[in-house]
Amino acid sequence: MPEAEFSLDSVSVLLVWTAIAIYALAFVAYAVDLARRSDLAVKAKDAAPVRELVAAGGSTISRVRAQEDAALAAVEARPGARPRYIWARIGTSLTVLGFLFHVGADITRGIAAGRVPWSNMYEFALTGTMLIIAVYLFVLLKYDLRFLGTFITGLVTVLLGATAIWFYTIVVPLSDPLKSVWLVIHVFVASLATALFALAFALSVTQLLQARRERLAVAADEASTTGDEVAVAGAGAAGAAGAAGKTGKTGPRFLRTLPSSDALESLAYRFAIIGFIFWTFTLIAGSIWANDAWGRYWGFDTKEVWTFVIWVLYAGYIHARATRGWRGTRSAWLSIVGFAAVMFNFTIVNMFFKGLHVYSGLS
Amino acid sequence: MSNSPSDPALAPELVEGPGTDPLRPSDHADGTREITQPQLGFVGWLRWGWRQLTSMRTALVLLLLLAIAAIPGSIFPQRTADPNGVIDFQTKNPDLYPVLNGMQLFDVYSSAWFSAIYILLFISLIGCVLPRTKHHFKALKARPPRTPARLSRLDDHAETLRPVAEGTDAGASAAHIVDVAQAQLRKAGYRVERYDTAAVGGRPAVASVSAERGYARETGNLVFHAALVGVLISVGVGGGLTYTGQTVIVEGDSFVNSLGLGYTSFNPGRFVDSEALPPYSLTLDSFDVSYVPVGESGQGMAGDFSANLTTREPGQDAKEQSVRVNHPLDMAGDRIYLMGNGYAPTITVRNPDGDVVFREDVEFLPQDANMTSQGVVKITDGLSDQLGLVGFFYPTAMTLHSGALTSAYPALVSPLLTFWVYAGDLGIADGTARNVYALDPSEMTLLAGSTSDVAALQLEPGQTVDLPNDMGTITFEDNTANGGAETVKRYVSLSIHRDVGAPFVLAFAVIALLGLLAALFVPRRRLWVKAVPADAGVRIEYAGLARGEDPAIAVAVADLQRGLETALDGEKA
Numbered sequence: 001m002p003e004a005e006f007s008l009d010s011v012s013v014l015l016v017w018t019a020i021a022i023y024a025l026a027f028v029a030y031a032v033d034l035a036r037r038s039d040l041a042v043k044a045k046d047a048a049p050v051r052e053l054v055a056a057g058g059s060t061i062s063r064v065r066a067q068e069d070a071a072l073a074a075v076e077a078r079p080g081a082r083p084r085y086i087w088a089r090i091g092t093s094l095t096v097l098g099f100l101f102h103v104g105a106d107i108t109r110g111i112a113a114g115r116v117p118w119s120n121m122y123e124f125a126l127t128g129t130m131l132i133i134a135v136y137l138f139v140l141l142k143y144d145l146r147f148l149g150t151f152i153t154g155l156v157t158v159l160l161g162a163t164a165i166w167f168y169t170i171v172v173p174l175s176d177p178l179k180s181v182w183l184v185i186h187v188f189v190a191s192l193a194t195a196l197f198a199l200a201f202a203l204s205v206t207q208l209l210q211a212r213r214e215r216l217a218v219a220a221d222e223a224s225t226t227g228d229e230v231a232v233a234g235a236g237a238a239g240a241a242g243a244a245g246k247t248g249k250t251g252p253r254f255l256r257t258l259p260s261s262d263a264l265e266s267l268a269y270r271f272a273i274i275g276f277i278f279w280t281f282t283l284i285a286g287s288i289w290a291n292d293a294w295g296r297y298w299g300f301d302t303k304e305v306w307t308f309v310i311w312v313l314y315a316g317y318i319h320a321r322a323t324r325g326w327r328g329t330r331s332a333w334l335s336i337v338g339f340a341a342v343m344f345n346f347t348i349v350n351m352f353f354k355g356l357h358v359y360s361g362l363s
Numbered sequence: 364m365s366n367s368p369s370d371p372a373l374a375p376e377l378v379e380g381p382g383t384d385p386l387r388p389s390d391h392a393d394g395t396r397e398i399t400q401p402q403l404g405f406v407g408w409l410r411w412g413w414r415q416l417t418s419m420r421t422a423l424v425l426l427l428l429l430a431i432a433a434i435p436g437s438i439f440p441q442r443t444a445d446p447n448g449v450i451d452f453q454t455k456n457p458d459l460y461p462v463l464n465g466m467q468l469f470d471v472y473s474s475a476w477f478s479a480i481y482i483l484l485f486i487s488l489i490g491c492v493l494p495r496t497k498h499h500f501k502a503l504k505a506r507p508p509r510t511p512a513r514l515s516r517l518d519d520h521a522e523t524l525r526p527v528a529e530g531t532d533a534g535a536s537a538a539h540i541v542d543v544a545q546a547q548l549r550k551a552g553y554r555v556e557r558y559d560t561a562a563v564g565g566r567p568a569v570a571s572v573s574a575e576r577g578y579a580r581e582t583g584n585l586v587f588h589a590a591l592v593g594v595l596i597s598v599g600v601g602g603g604l605t606y607t608g609q610t611v612i613v614e615g616d617s618f619v620n621s622l623g624l625g626y627t628s629f630n631p632g633r634f635v636d637s638e639a640l641p642p643y644s645l646t647l648d649s650f651d652v653s654y655v656p657v658g659e660s661g662q663g664m665a666g667d668f669s670a671n672l673t674t675r676e677p678g679q680d681a682k683e684q685s686v687r688v689n690h691p692l693d694m695a696g697d698r699i700y701l702m703g704n705g706y707a708p709t710i711t712v713r714n715p716d717g718d719v720v721f722r723e724d725v726e727f728l729p730q731d732a733n734m735t736s737q738g739v740v741k742i743t744d745g746l747s748d749q750l751g752l753v754g755f756f757y758p759t760a761m762t763l764h765s766g767a768l769t770s771a772y773p774a775l776v777s778p779l780l781t782f783w784v785y786a787g788d789l790g791i792a793d794g795t796a797r798n799v800y801a802l803d804p805s806e807m808t809l810l811a812g813s814t815s816d817v818a819a820l821q822l823e824p825g826q827t828v829d830l831p832n833d834m835g836t837i838t839f840e841d842n843t844a845n846g847g848a849e850t851v852k853r854y855v856s857l858s859i860h861r862d863v864g865a866p867f868v869l870a871f872a873v874i875a876l877l878g879l880l881a882a883l884f885v886p887r888r889r890l891w892v893k894a895v896p897a898d899a900g901v902r903i904e905y906a907g908l909a910r911g912e913d914p915a916i917a918v919a920v921a922d923l924q925r926g927l928e929t930a931l932d933g934e935k936a
Binding site: 170171172173174175176177179180266269270273276277280281284287288289291292293294295296297298299300301302305306308309312313315316318319320321322323324325326334349353354355 | 419420422423426427429430433434436437438440441443444445448471472598607655660661664665666667668687688689690691698700702858860862865868869872873875876879880883884912914
């Protein structure tokens with residue numbers, strides 16, 4: 001029934017666009033949340049008794065640390081006990097709604113095609129972005145990572161929009177090499193790994209921002225103690241605030257509601273290692289499939305090369321965490337480079353590199 | 364330096380050691396203690412070099428280098444994966460090619476520089492793993508370390524005061540509490556050790572248990588790295604014992620697994636005895652394929668390929684088996700893959716007297732998705748001149764507006780065969796090997812088709828036409844007349860592989876994955892429970908120390924406290 005299939009597929013397309021629109025709204029809500037969080041953070045600081053600040057040592061860095069500890073407790077709090085950021089709630093609700101449309105789009109596409117909806121570039125992007133949202137929403141149950149909402153919804157809006165505009169392909173039957181159980185396993189697990197790497201990437205970026213803020217806070221303290229010796233303990237808080245004002249910006253203000261760079265790094269690491277396991281599995285499953293389909297388990301096909309490069313980059317990231325001088329900022333950069341390679345592998349390699357993984361369905 | 368768990372020093376991991384220490388867990392964060400180097404002799408320098416090579420930092424740099432070095436192989440065509448791409452690149456960039464070729468950029472993964480990186484990486488890995496294995500082996504046999512004197516100094520600790528009933532000995536009560544804790548910890552999979560101290564001087568007797576778990580973390584880490592070495596060795600050794608060969612079989616024909624008989628190309632590994640290939644033969648009975656019907660989305664797309672073979676092995680009955688994409692055929696340790704297919708029109712050429720001078724199924728190579736195919740017929744003897752025919756085959760012939768022919772659909776709807784005819788010297792008399800799929804017309808005269816005044820020959824199945832210059836006739840045989848299912852025979856190209864290394868590679872890869880799971884997710888931690896008689900009862904101290912990444916250490920200490928107190932409360936009731 002080609003006609004019926006066509007209409008079901010057009011329903012899918014409609015659902016995709018609805019999901020994109022809702023994700024865009026969620027992005028706006030999350031962005032408003034980040035902006036308002038800064039205000040909330042400022043108000044909280046003003047409301048905090050000066051006594052506490054003095055007790056905390058009065059220096060900029062100890063104030064930063066106190067904020068970060070509170071933020072970490074909030075991140076690890078159970079869903080019921082989290083700070084009531086109204087715009088973040090709106091953002092999350094919209095994300096869930098968009099996700100439902102997204103799932104609907106994915107399922108209708110799968111039914112229209114009569115197979116798993118991830119066997120060409122369009123379907124792979126459709127399912128991959130859906131898994132990014134799914135993993136994000138799942139993680140929210142354990143950690144309050146709503147501060148990544150702008151990144152996640154922004155990324156998915158852009159990817160899904162680009163997918164709908166440029167990658168759309170009509171449903172065609174599977175080519176023979178794709179008729180394999182490994183299509184279900186290999187591609188799905190690769191998508192899951194991508195989703196986890198995306199979260200790790202976002203956390204690594206915030207880690208870098210937070211590390212910069214911490215560095216500037218320490219620098220501000222040093223400047224105030226060396227340059228302003230008259231500042232006595234009692235006036236410490238005011239002195240530090242003045243110093244922070246003098247040194248200028250320490251990054252976006254929403255950083256005040258985020259945990260320490262160490263805590264962010266440790267969170268990023270947790271997602272990255274799960275992603276790494278999935279990626280390793282993807283590599284092995286892909287080799288088994290390649291051995292059946294192409295007659296060799298490994299042949300340095302362009303896609304294989306990039307899968308290998310990404311694997312090695314994340315292996316490097318995991319080692320960097322155990323290497324003197326590489327923990328912290330440098331390892332965060334490895335996580336960022338790793339995810340950049342994942343995105344490169346998915347977009348540029350699929351579209352422009354010649355190789356055996358020619359299933360994008362684009363011509 | 365020594366950091367063995369049996370070290371009597373209290374909580375030795377709180378002291379940061381030098382970064383080159385290979386005995387650390389993989390996720391250990393190195394400290395920043397400076398090392399002052401003594402004067403080094405030759406052996407000293409060697410040792411220094413070895414330390415550098417096996418240090419984590421070097422391994423990390425090598426890893427990143429490996430990632431970067433692999434990239435050019437995806438940018439430039441590689442001889443192993445895409446030999447035609449290399450030739451194409453050479454034609455298009457004649458100036459650049461020698462430079463890049465000199466840098467081995469068309470053989471990246473066997474190049475000197477790529478090999479240097481991964482060999483150094485693996486030496487570094489082995490140099491790191493061996494001493495760690497020795498150390499871990501000792502640790503596996505060692506007892507959990509002595510309880511630190513001040514548990515409250517650890518990050519994750521808790522303390523409660525438990526009143527004891529009147530008339531009960533606080534010391535005995537303390538020992539009992541630790542007994543219960545010990546049993547619980549043992550049940551939870553911890554290795555436990557008691558460190559009770561008798562009352563000395565003014566200090567009361569202290570009961571304590573030290574517990575450690577998660578040895579599987581380091582085991583997994585070592586297994587992972589060792590398995591990677593296993594993968595590398597399997598790939599290397601397996602490569603030497605591996606062969607791949609290609610062959611083409613037309614429907615009704617057979618292939619015999621013997622070099623010189625059946626293969627169109629054969630690439631043996633270094634240790635392969637090409638004279639002793641397993642004896643078997645394959646006959647192509649038929650080839651199945653389905654095409655998406657006209658009018659449906661994906662029109663003309665081919666699928667469900669199946670080469671139906673009769674296979675024969677010595678001492679066994681003939682078997683009917685099929686080779687499909689994703690489903691290679693296992694044959695006497697070889698694996699047989701279906702790589703391609705095409706049409707092989709049967710061509711008969713007769714001289715003017717009507718004698719057959721040529722009769723063959725000529726394999727035509729598909730040029731597009733609709734199976735427009737190209738083939739070459741070479742007639743060396745029997746005619747007045749050597750003849751070269753360049754043919755095009757259209758399974759569903761259609762004339763474009765430009766007048767050119769094309770194929771509109773891959774199945775045999777209206778098959779048409781056309782030939783350009785060349786006469787002259789085929790260039791095979793001097794014995795040089797010539798590609799059977801290509802014709803070199805440089806020493807030949809064009810008689811028909813292309814730029815010639817004479818139109819190209821056109822044949823439908825069963826048709827016979829005259830060759831130019833009254834040289835004879837050419838017939839496109841209708842295969843159904845000979846009992847075939849279709850008017851034109853099909854052929855398959857098969858790839859025959861033996862890869863003895865592959866199962867080992869897979870086994871080691873799976874072991875590596877399992878090791879990785881343990882290395883990344885098994886928490887390695889130490890827990891302590893200490894009970895000290897105090898004024899109003901017994902003070903119980905709990906503490907935990909994560910060795911490596913362990914996000915749940917605080918939870919573990921809290922659980923330990925809750926578990927013990929629940930048990931003790933239960934006893935009371």
